[in-house]
Amino acid sequence: MRLSTERGFSLTELVVLIVVLCILAVVAVPIYYNLSVQENIRAERSTVVSVREGIETYRRDREGKAGVPPFPTALDDARDGKATIANRFFGGVMVEGSVASGWTKAGNSYTGPNKGIYTYKSSDGSFK
Numbered sequence: 001m002r003l004s005t006e007r008g009f010s011l012t013e014l015v016v017l018i019v020v021l022c023i024l025a026v027v028a029v030p031i032y033y034n035l036s037v038q039e040n041i042r043a044e045r046s047t048v049v050s051v052r053e054g055i056e057t058y059r060r061d062r063e064g065k066a067g068v069p070p071f072p073t074a075l076d077d078a079r080d081g082k083a084t085i086a087n088r089f090f091g092g093v094m095v096e097g098s099v100a101s102g103w104t105k106a107g108n109s110y111t112g113p114n115k116g117i118y119t120y121k122s123s124d125g126s127f128k
Contacts, residue, residue, distance in 0.1 A: 037114075040102065040112075040113045041114050043101075043102075043113060044112035044113055044114045044116055047103070047112065048112070048116075048118060048127065050090075050094055051090050051094065051118075052127050054094045055071060055072070055075075055093050055125045057093070058071065058072055058093055059125060069122070070125065071122050071123075071124070071125035072093060072122065073122050074092060074108065074120070074122070075090050075091075075092050075093055075108075075110075075120050075127070076088065076089050076091040076092050077092070078105060079105075080105050080106050080107065081104060081105065082104050083101065083102075089105060089110065101113065108121070108122075
């Protein structure tokens with residue numbers, strides 16, 4: 001009779017481990033994805049609120065000054081396309097300008113990382 005001194009896992013133990021890991025992955029991936037989507041929504045909303053506050057601050061600073069338009073003609077001097085460090089969006093109404101990762105621009109329309117589209121109107125200062 002031969003005594004086994006080998007150590008290791010049996011095939012059954014390895015299969016159970018793989019099944020448990022698969023179940024964890026199936027549960028964890030959607031939760032992680034949902035957190036990522038929620039973060040994009042929060043980031044977009046935060047940027048929109050900051051831009052609107054910047055427009056309001058711009059208006060208040062120019063209130064009562066003759067011949068000065070109450071709202072900026074544009075929110076920034078960025079080129080159309082994606083926001084980058086070299087192409088910062090919202091510099092006309094935010095102190096440092098926002099790189100706004102995930103944002104794109106076409107004229108006075110901006111698309112956020114969550115695909116919300118916002119258009120700036122200099123006639124009334126709206127950013128909707």
